[in-house]
Amino acid sequence: MDTAKNKKILVVDDDENLRTVLVDKLSISGFDAEGAKDGLEGLTKALAMHPDMVLLDGMMPKLTGWEVLEKLRQDVWGKDVNVIMLTAVDQADNVAKAMESGSCQYLVKTNYSLDEVVNKIKKMFAGK
Amino acid sequence: MPKKELIKKHFISSFAVLVSLIGFFGFALFALHQPVFTMKIGAYSTDTFAFLQFKILAISAVVISTLIAYIIYLYLTSDTRTQLLILSATKDLFESKEQLLKIYESAPVPYLTLDNKGDITDLNKAALRFFGVVAEEMLRKNFFSFLVDEDKERAVQLAQHYGLRMPINREEVRMVNKNGDVHWVLLSVFDMGSSVKNSRLGLVTVFDIDDQKKLDQTKTEFVSLASHQLRTPLATFKWYIEMLLSGGLGELPQKPKEYVSKLCSVNEEMIGLVDTLLNVSRLELGKLVVEKKPTDIQEIVVSILTELSSQITKKNITIKKEYGSGFKNFESDPHLLRIAIHNLLTNAVKYTPEAGCVTITLGESLSGKVISVSDTGVGIPKSEQGKIFQKLFRASNVKDVSASQSTGLGLYLIKSIVENLGGKISFESEEGKGSTFTITF
Numbered sequence: 001m002d003t004a005k006n007k008k009i010l011v012v013d014d015d016e017n018l019r020t021v022l023v024d025k026l027s028i029s030g031f032d033a034e035g036a037k038d039g040l041e042g043l044t045k046a047l048a049m050h051p052d053m054v055l056l057d058g059m060m061p062k063l064t065g066w067e068v069l070e071k072l073r074q075d076v077w078g079k080d081v082n083v084i085m086l087t088a089v090d091q092a093d094n095v096a097k098a099m100e101s102g103s104c105q106y107l108v109k110t111n112y113s114l115d116e117v118v119n120k121i122k123k124m125f126a127g128k
Numbered sequence: 129m130p131k132k133e134l135i136k137k138h139f140i141s142s143f144a145v146l147v148s149l150i151g152f153f154g155f156a157l158f159a160l161h162q163p164v165f166t167m168k169i170g171a172y173s174t175d176t177f178a179f180l181q182f183k184i185l186a187i188s189a190v191v192i193s194t195l196i197a198y199i200i201y202l203y204l205t206s207d208t209r210t211q212l213l214i215l216s217a218t219k220d221l222f223e224s225k226e227q228l229l230k231i232y233e234s235a236p237v238p239y240l241t242l243d244n245k246g247d248i249t250d251l252n253k254a255a256l257r258f259f260g261v262v263a264e265e266m267l268r269k270n271f272f273s274f275l276v277d278e279d280k281e282r283a284v285q286l287a288q289h290y291g292l293r294m295p296i297n298r299e300e301v302r303m304v305n306k307n308g309d310v311h312w313v314l315l316s317v318f319d320m321g322s323s324v325k326n327s328r329l330g331l332v333t334v335f336d337i338d339d340q341k342k343l344d345q346t347k348t349e350f351v352s353l354a355s356h357q358l359r360t361p362l363a364t365f366k367w368y369i370e371m372l373l374s375g376g377l378g379e380l381p382q383k384p385k386e387y388v389s390k391l392c393s394v395n396e397e398m399i400g401l402v403d404t405l406l407n408v409s410r411l412e413l414g415k416l417v418v419e420k421k422p423t424d425i426q427e428i429v430v431s432i433l434t435e436l437s438s439q440i441t442k443k444n445i446t447i448k449k450e451y452g453s454g455f456k457n458f459e460s461d462p463h464l465l466r467i468a469i470h471n472l473l474t475n476a477v478k479y480t481p482e483a484g485c486v487t488i489t490l491g492e493s494l495s496g497k498v499i500s501v502s503d504t505g506v507g508i509p510k511s512e513q514g515k516i517f518q519k520l521f522r523a524s525n526v527k528d529v530s531a532s533q534s535t536g537l538g539l540y541l542i543k544s545i546v547e548n549l550g551g552k553i554s555f556e557s558e559e560g561k562g563s564t565f566t567i568t569f
Contacts, residue, residue: 015360015364017364017368018360018363018364018367021364021367021368021371022367024371025367025371025376028376059356088356088357088359088360088363089356090406108359109359109360109363109366110359110362110363110366110399110402110403111399113366113367113370114367114370114371114374115370115374
């Protein structure tokens with residue numbers, strides 16, 4: 001079964017380079033990927049598009065990733081959406097903050113290759 | 129009694145003794161005069177020996193009467209003389225006490241004295257300045273209650289130490305003043321013994337090390353912030369290189385592919401370096417959180433060896449593995465333990481020459497579970513073995529390894545992590561032959 005088919009993924013990252021390569025990689029892998037350039041745009045697009053998954057950066061202007069996550073979890077649709085925090089920060093308190101808001105995955109960007117990120121996404125869709 | 133009166137009293141008693149002495153002499157001379165005079169006449173008629181006998185008797189009488197008078201003098205005046213001595217000694221004592229008090233009062237270091245319960249009995253000016261109070265606001269309050277709330281446990285512990293008369297020497301704690309400002313201080317308490325029965329005096333010195341601490345903190349926070357900022361471009365490199373190498377954008381020709389692969393491995397080194405810097409700063413900020421759970425150490429070792437496989441193959445290094453039992457469900461923090469073992473294995477591979485051998489053993493010793501890593505590498509010079517766990521220390525015989533590959537942080541980080549996990553690390557090494565590092569839990 002192709003888990004990527006018809007899955008919409010929103011990539012929220014203020015770093016243009018990272019956003020581009022993530023969107024490209026996800027598209028190559030068969031997902032329907034779209035980017036958002038800051039937290040506020042990310043939240044607006046998510047609530048409008050209802051993607052199947054949101055990839056969230058941590059430190060972003062306007063709204064941080066953690067704030068976006070908190071607001072998503074207060075939304076009727078957003079409270080169950082798959083979210084992966086993909087950040088440069090891995091301090092324990094930040095991880096705890098993400099877990100409290102109900103995020104399922106927390107990855108440090110430099111520790112994962114794109115392939116590994118895609119695998120995580122696929123596993124999440126497969127319900128693991 | 130005032131000094132003047134004492135001197136007067138002394139003078140009167142001395143005068144009295146003198147008068148009585150003169151009287152006594154007069155009496156003695158008078159009493160002796162008659163028989164001596166009689167003898168003198170008799171002497172012409174008797175022999176000279178008898179006259180000599182009388183002469184001796186007369187001298188003895190004078191000497192004895194002088195002695196008796198002197199004893200009377202001593203007896204009568206001893207009291208006033210002692211009092212005079214005490215008076216002058218008291219004055220000296222008073223002066224030196226004044227001097228000491230002046231030193232204590234105007235010393236730039238905050239001093240406080242405590243009673244046996246740890247309640248404050250006195251503070252010097254510097255202490256009043258430090259706490260921003262007048263003396264009455266702190267007197268009879270327990271000194272250890274002025275530690276910040278976050279250090280409450282520490283405060284209880286220190287108060288217990290004080291109660292048990294255990295030494296408190298240069299403890300780093302945070303104290304709070306009247307305005308609520310928190311200061312890092314070096315706290316020492318000296319037992320001054322006791323002057324009165326059942327009471328004792330503790331002298332507290334409080335060295336303000338806040339500026340130093342803040343500087344240290346700023347430095348560490350800067351490293352932490354900078355490292356996080358560095359991660360974004362490093363991730364960009366990593367993922368763009370991966371896209372190029374994966375062939376998803378079309379297969380690269382052989383030579384460019386080799387070049388991009390080099391970029392990839394250098395980038396991974398940088399990522400490792402940034403991770404190390406972050407971990408060290410976290411450690412120093414006290415933000416290294418230990419989360420223990422059942423940990424498969426064997427799996428950690430296998431995954432690290434897989435990660436290092438390209439370097440191992442390139443240098444043709446033989447890896448020997450000995451896995452004992454009891455390492456699949458070991459209570460520890462997998463994330464931290466991985467950092468420690470990863471650093472140990474990376475070092476072993478890095479400092480072992482081509483065709484060398486690295487042995488990793490998961491075993492058991494009398495003191496507990498043992499993880500040891502041996503190599504046939506350059507070893508550590510004997511004279512430098514005491515310093516190898518120091519931060520930023522690099523052995524003199526590895527200076528040819530580039531600085532980006534050897535930061536002098538690895539072993540410092542390993543030791544700190546292992547100790548945070550409740551273990552110990554030791555090593556044996558011979559220059560030119562190799563080293564064995566052993567972690568014991």
